Amino acid sequence: MADLTGIDVFEGSISAGDHTLQILLNLQGNGYGTFAYLKSYHFEPRSSHRFTAIAGKTILVQVVAYEKGGRTTQLEDRLAVRYQEVVCDRPFTQAQDSGPNESRSASDGGASQD
Numbered sequence: 001m002a003d004l005t006g007i008d009v010f011e012g013s014i015s016a017g018d019h020t021l022q023i024l025l026n027l028q029g030n031g032y033g034t035f036a037y038l039k040s041y042h043f044e045p046r047s048s049h050r051f052t053a054i055a056g057k058t059i060l061v062q063v064v065a066y067e068k069g070g071r072t073t074q075l076e077d078r079l080a081v082r083y084q085e086v087v088c089d090r091p092f093t094q095a096q097d098s099g100p101n102e103s104r105s106a107s108d109g110g111a112s113q114d
Contacts, residue, residue: 015053018050020050021049021051022046026043026044027045045065051083051085054087059088060087060088062085064084067080
């Protein structure tokens with residue numbers, strides 16, 4: 001599972017308009033030897049993100065769990081979630097073969113336009 005780079009949760013058409021993506025991650029610590037205590041850590045962050053689907057375009061919403069802070073940040077406070085949206089100028093098809101022409105991103109559930 002450490003080599004996992006992504007999981008496709010939904011791939012299909014949705015109606016144009018505003019939508020809310022809600023997630024619940026279930027993460028378990030892993031460690032051995034000196035770091036065996038990490039096995040006792042269990043995280044279940046919940047997050048949501050609003051996005052707008054535009055008729056005739058494809059949108060990819062990526063959810064990224066990452067570690068924030070530094071060495072002095074408590075382990076329990078390091079987990080964060082950010083969202084990145086990629087919008088393509090063509091409708092969704094099962095075999096997407098060209099790159100995006102517009103990108104928007106949001107951090108910690110907020111929305112911002114790049």
